[in-house]
Amino acid sequence: MTDSQKHIIGLIFYPGMTSLDIVGPQQVFSALPGIQIYRIWKTLDPIQTDDGMMVLPDTTFENCPSLDVICVGGGLEQRAIVDDSEVIEFFRKQGRTAKFITSVCGGSEFLAKAGLLQGYRAATHWGMREHMMANLGVEVGTERVVVDRNRITGGGVTAGIDFGLTIASILYGEETAKIVQLLLEYDPAPPFDVGSPEKAGPELVNKALLFMQGASNLELAK
Template sequence: MQVAIVLYPGFTSLDVIGPYEVWGRLPDTEVVFVAERPGLVVNDLRSLSVNVVAGFGDVPNPDVVLIGGGPGQTEQMSDGNLHEWLRRVDGASAWTTSVCTGSLILAAAGVLTGRRATSHWAALEHLAEFGVTPSKERVVIDGHYATAAGVSAGIDMALTLAGLLVGDDVAQTVQLIIEYAPEPPYHAGALESAPARVVESAMEKLSTRFPSR
C-alpha cells in the first residue's frame, strides 16, 4: 500500500506528521511525501522543512492520499497542478483524506462536492461555499473520503483509517506504540469547553486567515 502525503509551503507540521507516525508503522506500507516542486518545503512556522523528493508525476496511483492544512493553504485554492493531480488520483485511490484546512483544498478541487466533511473550527463554515456539508465531528467518513478537524485530529483520523485498512488490532498496536492516550492539562481544545477569553484570543489571532462571511 502506498500513502502519498502532499506538502506545500506554509503547511502545519502536525497535520501531516501525526498521520505519518501512524501510517508509517502499518505493515507493507510505503509513505511518500509529494509536492508540486520537490525539494525543501518549509512549514508555517518557518523552522522545520521536509526534503520532498517526489513530484506529482512520480506518484500517479497512491492508495491513500493526504493533504493537511496551514496558512499556506490559501495559496493552494486556485485550480492548477495540485488540483488536477488530486482529481486524477482521487479517481483511483482507496481513500482521499485531509486534516484541518486541507479539506478546503479538496473542496476547491471539486472532489468533496455533495459530501460531508470537517475542518478546523475557524474554517468550517467555508466548506459550504464549495457545495460541501460542514460537520462539527472530529473525524468524518463519507464514501472513500476521511476528513479530520483541526491539527491534532489528524491522529484520530489516521488511527480510524488504520483500523479500516488493516484491522482494529493493528491500529490499536500502533496507538500503543506511539502512546496516544491524551490527557491535556487544559479543557480549551474545543469551542464548547474553552473559556470565553481564550476563544476571543484565538479568534483574534485567526481572523486574518479565516475571515467570517
C-alpha cells in the same frame, strides 16, 4: 495481514503547511506493515512549513504513482496555493482512482475545490467550518474524524493522529490500530479542556480567531 496486502499512501506537502497535520498521520502510517509512503509536491525542493520546519519531498506530481490513499493537511499559508490549477488538477487526477480521499484540518478545502467533497460530509478546522459550508457547499461535521464512504477527513491539527488511527483500522483492522496507538502511547490528557470551540466558549474563540487573523495578515505583509 499478509505480505500481499500493500497500500500506497501519498502525503501532500506544500510551502506554509502546518507540519503536525501531516506528521501526526505519517507517524501512524509508518508503523503499519506493507505501507509505501510518498511525500509529494511539485518539485523536490525543501519546503518550509508555517512553524519554520523544513521538510524534503521525495516525489513530484509528475512522477507520482496511483495512490491508494491521498492526504493533505492545512496551513496558515494554504490560501497562497489552494487555487493553484496544477495542485487542484493533481487532486482531481488522483481522486479518480484513489481508494480513499482524505484530509486533515484545512486540507479539506483542497478536496472541496477539486470537486471531491461534493455530496459528502467532512471535518475541518473549526475556524474553517463556516467557509466550507457557506462558500464551498460542504456539509461539515464537528467530529474529530468524519468517515463518509471513502472520504475520511480529520478536524484541526491534533485530530490528525485520531485520523491516522482511523485509517489504520480501516486498512488493517481494529487490533492493528490499537497496537499502533499503544506503541505511540497516544493517551491524551490535555492540561486544559478547551480544545474545541464548544468547550472553549465565545470569549476564548474570539481571541483565537483574532490570533489566526493576525498570523495571516502577517504572512500577507511579507
